[in-house]
Amino acid sequence: MHQPVSYMKAITKHRYGGPEVLQLEEVAKPAVKDHHLLVRVKANSANPADWHILRGAPFFARFSFGLFKPKDPNLGADFSGTVEEEGHGVTDFKVGDNVFGESLKGGAFAEYICVSAKVCGTMPESAEFATMAAVPIAGLTALQALITHGKLKEGESVLINGASGGVGHFAVQIAKAYGAQVTGVCSSRNRDFVKSLGADAVIAYDEENIHQHNHKYDLVLDTHGNLFLDDFKRMGQRGVVIGFTTMKHMVRLLISTLFSKFPLAQFTAQANTQDLETLADLIQSQKVKAHLEKIYPHQQIPEAIGYIEAMRTRGKVAMVWEDAEEVETLHEVVRNTN
Numbered sequence: 001m002h003q004p005v006s007y008m009k010a011i012t013k014h015r016y017g018g019p020e021v022l023q024l025e026e027v028a029k030p031a032v033k034d035h036h037l038l039v040r041v042k043a044n045s046a047n048p049a050d051w052h053i054l055r056g057a058p059f060f061a062r063f064s065f066g067l068f069k070p071k072d073p074n075l076g077a078d079f080s081g082t083v084e085e086e087g088h089g090v091t092d093f094k095v096g097d098n099v100f101g102e103s104l105k106g107g108a109f110a111e112y113i114c115v116s117a118k119v120c121g122t123m124p125e126s127a128e129f130a131t132m133a134a135v136p137i138a139g140l141t142a143l144q145a146l147i148t149h150g151k152l153k154e155g156e157s158v159l160i161n162g163a164s165g166g167v168g169h170f171a172v173q174i175a176k177a178y179g180a181q182v183t184g185v186c187s188s189r190n191r192d193f194v195k196s197l198g199a200d201a202v203i204a205y206d207e208e209n210i211h212q213h214n215h216k217y218d219l220v221l222d223t224h225g226n227l228f229l230d231d232f233k234r235m236g237q238r239g240v241v242i243g244f245t246t247m248k249h250m251v252r253l254l255i256s257t258l259f260s261k262f263p264l265a266q267f268t269a270q271a272n273t274q275d276l277e278t279l280a281d282l283i284q285s286q287k288v289k290a291h292l293e294k295i296y297p298h299q300q301i302p303e304a305i306g307y308i309e310a311m312r313t314r315g316k317v318a319m320v321w322e323d324a325e326e327v328e329t330l331h332e333v334v335r336n337t338n
């Protein structure tokens with residue numbers, strides 16, 4: 001006998017475009033699958049990947065996401081919430097656990113998500129859902145850029161270009177937690193913020209031209225994506241590229257690295273339980289904090305995506321599946337812990 005379909009609220013898109021094409025819809029609630037968790041979502045955060053997928057940009061991405069219209073109406077990657085059901089074969093999580101994670105298949109901007117247990121981690125006991133939803137993509141990217149690809153060692157020096165955004169603000173704190181000397185590059189309006197994250201030095205890119213900065217670091221991390229191969233060679237022993245400003249810049253950098261022996265890594269962050277739990281430990285031990293610039297109620301997820309598209313976010317923005325009046329209380333809690 002068929003189970004009756006149950007429904008949930010989700011943020012969906014049926015065509016490519018800006019935040020205005022998003023809507024809050026009733027859709028079928030997913031059923032749990034083997035090796036997956038059904039999570040009751042409590043909070044999300046927004047990442048540049050969300051608006052790239054929403055706009056179908058850059059165009060070549062449409063070969064994966066749908067050429068003329070999105071193949072999948074569901075949006076959203078970062079989430080935190082509570083396990084409502086576990087699928088066959090799940091051993092690391094149980095019903096009632098608070099988890100956080102990343103679904104690159106989308107579907108996180110919804111009341112429920114069915115997600116592989118391999119891309120979830122257990123939340124620290126006292127952590128807020130909004131705070132932990134801010135961690136997955138940006139935190140994993142920062143951790144893997146510094147440690148997995150950048151091979152950062154205690155006592156080394158690292159330059160982080162774009163130190164005040166989602167990835168950058170985690171990278172500054174993680175590098176300090178691993179015992180590095182950190183120099184952050186951000187706008188002058190964010191100088192005090194980046195210092196407060198623990199950076200030993202800050203370069204304001206609107207006061208000093210980074211393309212003429214001459215100091216040498218063991219590692220150069222580019223989250224903003226405007227450094228050229230010559231910049232990496234001049235300032236670093238090795239480098240990691242995280243983001244790109246334009247397609248033209250990306251192509252130019254990729255071509256120039258083909259003819260160079262300079263160790264420059266480029267990667268896409270991979271979610272896994274081990275790295276998520278390393279981040280949870282760093283948060284639990286207060287070595288790393290997710291700074292939430294804004295918290296939106298879930299009805300305003302389109303506004304949240306519109307806000308981060310300017311690429312000037314200080315830390316992260318989170319969205320919560322709470323009633324609007326509870327969001328103000330959460331704002332207070334987060335403000336007091338930031």
Ligand SMILES: NC(=O)c1ccc[n+]([C@@H]2O[C@H](COP(=O)([O-])OP(=O)(O)OC[C@H]3O[C@@H](n4cnc5c(N)ncnc54)[C@H](OP(=O)(O)O)[C@@H]3O)[C@@H](O)[C@H]2O)c1
Pocket residue numbers: 047048049137138141161162163164165166167168185186187188190205223224225226241242243244245267268269308310311312313314315
């Ligand atoms: N490779 C991967 O797996 C991966 C994963 C996640 C993200 N990404 C990419 O990484 C990039 C950053 O993501 P995010 O989430 O951190 O974005 P974000 O939160 O929007 O942060 C962007 C930061 O860039 C800074 N910035 C702007 N102009 C700058 C300049 N001229 N020089 C230096 N910094 C500048 C801004 O700081 P100010 O406001 O101080 O100017 C802002 O804080 C995006 O391109 C994203 O697509 C890649």
